[in-house]
Every structure is written in C-alpha cells, then in structure tokens.
Amino acid sequence: MHTISENMSEKVFNNDKKSVSRIISKIETGNSNSIEILKELHKNTGRAYRIGITGPPGAGKSTLTNQITKYYRQQNKTVGIIAVDPTSPFTGGALLGDRVRMSEIGCDDGVFIRSMATRGSFGGLSRKTIDAADVLDAAGYEIIIFETVGVGQSELDIAKAADTTIVVLIPESGDSIQAMKAGLMEIADFFVLNKSDRQGADTAITAIRTILMFKNHSDKDWKPTIIKAIASENGGTKDIVDEIERHKNYLLNNEMLQKNRQKNYKVRIKEIVEELIKDELWKDHRDKSLEESIVKVTIGETSPYQVAETLFREFKSSI
C-alpha cells in the first residue's frame, strides 16, 4: 500500500506533467499535502543545475530565457522554467505578454514553464519558488531557470535559490545602475548587457566595470564578467551558456557547488522553522490579546516593547 504522497511522488519521478503541475499548484496555495510530497521528493533532487535570471523590467529577461532554453534543448537537455511575477495589477499585462512570447518553447515536451505570483511576504514566495524547483528537479529536468524581475526583495532571494545568478542589464539602465541596483550588483555571478547594439552600450559596460572594481562578489575568488547580447536576434546566447558552464566548473572544481547549496539549505530551513513558529504564535487567541493591548498602547498606558515582551512570555509558557 502506498500513501497518497508516495503515489504522487512516483508520478513526479516519471515526469507526469499533470502531476507536476498539480503539486506546484498545491505549493502555491499552501496546501499542507504539498509538504508531505516534498519530503518524499527530496531524495531525488539535487541533480538539476539551477540558474537565476534577474534584472530591471524591460531588460529582456524572458527573451533571453527563451533563447537559453532553446540552446539547451539543442543539446538535448530538458529545461524547467519558473517565472516569478510580482503581484501587481500594473505589471500583469507586460508579464502576460512575456508568457505569450514563450509559447514557442512552451510546446516543447522537454520544457516545463510555470509562472508563480509573489503573494504575501517575499520570504514566502522564495520558499515556494524553491519548493517548485524541487518538484521539477525530482521530475528530472536537468536545467532549472528562475526568471524574476528586479523589484523589491525577490531578486535578492533568487541568489539563494540558484547555483548561477545572471543579472541582465540594458544600456538605458546605465545611469541609475549605481544607486538603484546596488542589491543586484552584489549577487551577479555574471552580467548580460542585453540590447548591446543600442547607443550607450560601451558606457554602460564601463559603468558596470567601475562598480565591479569597488565591489566584492560574495565569493572573492570569482570575478564576474560582462557578456554582450542581443537576445531578440539570438546574439550572445552561446557566450551566455558558455559562461554558465565556466561558472559551474569553477564551483565544482572548488567544491563550492555543494557548499553554496548547503548555505542555501540553511537559510531555507530557518525560514521554514520561523514560519511554523509564526503560525503557532499568531493563532486567534493571541492575535486577539494583541488587539486588546493596542488600545492601551495608544493611550500610553503601556508601550509596544512591553506588550511584545508579555506576548513572548505568554507564548513561551503556552507551548
């Protein structure tokens, strides 16, 4: 007799696309079954190479993902794509367009594309994204690409999910790179300057190089490069895939791949524990007790820190 999660896992191992899709939906909605399935799946994960692609809106990340995917398909490698959409009524349109553009590779049986919306906390999305990648990994996809727009926290989370992180920029980003994309600059294993036939490309490259001189990559022995691309004409795709390969080999030769993954596991497990505790912490009665205290805080009878300490003590004695 097999349990439901064992049965589901078996189907994932055989890359039954419907089951893969269904489990990712369960992950997305926070269905508790998904946890049991993920536990089963875990032993078959770790084989896929995970690539993160991020950058500002309009940088051409989807087109690039498209081209890289086609390149890997020519090498007969299977590719799973997880596109992280920030939840916003304003970006919905553009991202939907990107998805449509992907229809070309979407029909390929060796490709699995999935959009996930960033609802709720950023931490929450990050966890669900990685959970979804584990499903694709267990289903046997050899390459997993996370594609996320460089908005808010999500682009920094991507570095915790990927083996190689690519930051896509365009000549137009030049000016504001320094101030705005500081977070992005620090997570890039290498840069792609897309639309590099446009005016300002060389200036942009100089700007990125200058920034890189003042910057330490989280791995001090790895020097991020800048690859020129024109994704719309498939220019630079081979160079990008070669650079991914070069970074992968670097990681393997220096025993960094496992080390980085272990670091990422640590962050991930911590997040899961903290979420479990938060769920327990903010159960109805305690949330209600907090509501009641707030009135007293407002009139100065007690202070936020005093209420917090009381709640903390109550929590400790309750479990």
Next chain:
Amino acid sequence: MHTISENMSEKVFNNDKKSVSRIISKIETGNSNSIEILKELHKNTGRAYRIGITGPPGAGKSTLTNQITKYYRQQNKTVGIIAVDPTSPFTGGALLGDRVRMSEIGCDDGVFIRSMATRGSFGGLSRKTIDAADVLDAAGYEIIIFETVGVGQSELDIAKAADTTIVVLIPESGDSIQAMKAGLMEIADFFVLNKSDRQGADTAITAIRTILMFKNHSDKDWKPTIIKAIASENGGTKDIVDEIERHKNYLLNNEMLQKNRQKNYKVRIKEIVEELIKDELWKDHRDKSLEESIVKVTIGETSPYQVAETLFREFKSSI
C-alpha cells in the same frame, strides 16, 4: 532615586539634543538599554505628525525635505528628520552629498537630522527607524519626516511608519513607473512630480493618473492627487504642505489617524515578538544542530521540511 533609563528619558523630554542623539545611536547598534528607555519614552509619544517621503534615486527627495522643513520652520513648528540610507558602497557618495546639502537647515535649533543605514534585515531597519522617531516624538518635535530611497523593501516599510506618505517622482521616471514602482504607487497618499518644468512632465502626470484609475488606495475613500513641484527653486512647497494638511484633516475627521496608528502598532509589536523568538530560536546549540542536519539533507537522507519540523519540535520542548 531614578533609574538610568528614567534619567535619560527626562533629558529627552527636555529635548537635550546630545541625549536624543545618544539614544538613537543605542537603537541603531541594538544596545539593549535602548529598549528600557523606549518603554519610558512611549507615554510622551503620539503627538508628532509623521510624514514619509520616498521615491526613486535622483528624484530630489532631500531637496524637497529641505524645503518642506524650512516651510514648517517659518510656521514655528519643530522638525525631526530621519533619512534612511540603504547600505551600499555605491550609493554612499550620493547620499552623503544630500546630507551636505542639508547643512542649511541642520544648523537650525528647531531641526534634528539623523541618517540611519539599512543594515541587516529590512524589518530590522523599519523597527529601528520607528524607534528613533519615537525618541524625536518624545523630545517634542512636532513634525517627523522619514526620507527613504525607493529601493527594495524599505519604501514599503515607510508607509507603516508614517501618517502621510508622499511618493516623489520625476518626468524621467515616466516610462518605467508602471512596472517598477508598483509597490510605491500603492502606498502613496499623494504624489509629487518634482522637476516638473522638464520635458515629459505632462506625460508623466497622465501616466500616473492612468495607473491611479486602476488602483485602489489602501483607503478606498481617499483619492491620491499629484502635486507639481520644482524643489530646487522651492516651487510647489506650499502646495505640498497644504496637501499634507488636507490628508491629515481627512484622517482626523474620519477617525483614521488613530486607526492607522493602531494598525501600525500591531505590525510593529508582531515584529518585535518575532525577533525575540528568533533570538531565542537560533541560539548557538540549535544553529549547530541545524548545521549538522544539513549534511544529511545534502545526501538525501532527510529533507529540509523534516529537519525544520524536528527543530520546531525541539524548540517547543525546550522553552
């Protein structure tokens, strides 16, 4: 006999600038004394009106803060400014420049300016920023301005700290507003289009208006307006302060000011409790036990969720 924190609080109530400064430093470094002082100070807070100013880099937020401050000073109101700097080697220069520009108002005895760097978690900064505002509030500053660059999560946090949130944009932001600043658009009580003498100003206003048509402000009865400004020439300052006043009156007349503040207290207290628990949770021995499990996760002997659940159980039985 007074305790040290009572003595310190007394000095804050008398607006002893050195003590105010010292306590904010304690808050910034996470000195545990600061908690006791904040508890003492709390009863004298809630009188200041808190304004959040955010927007992309280069939008002129500092100049605008400068002008608004001078305007309030002409009305004899005291002003405390908390400038939130994202920690990054690349932005340091620009922000330092802003600080220098502020020297004009910095010498005014009715003004207190303080920069705080966003080290570590965003949640952490948000808490420290609000703590610092409480110190200024208790010291009697009538207006408190949070100024923060629209990068990452910090701009969304600002809405949880301010009574009125202003989003500053410039004509040049026009194009990417839709996709990029989605988070910003949703927290704005009103917009300032700075540098509105530049080309593209009307297009930008149309773009913002269009977005606003599709958007619900968190308070459905409040319709955010767009104020034109040329901060470098002090153009529009009166309009901005008038609009702050109009929003304040709206909040007061609809009993929203207290309600919003209570909502913010709730978020803040929750964050403090969660941080207290995290401190307890990741004490050395548990962190070490996590490290040991990770090796087993890597070789597939156990899974992240299993390890997390074990750690959660251990935590529960240990406290």
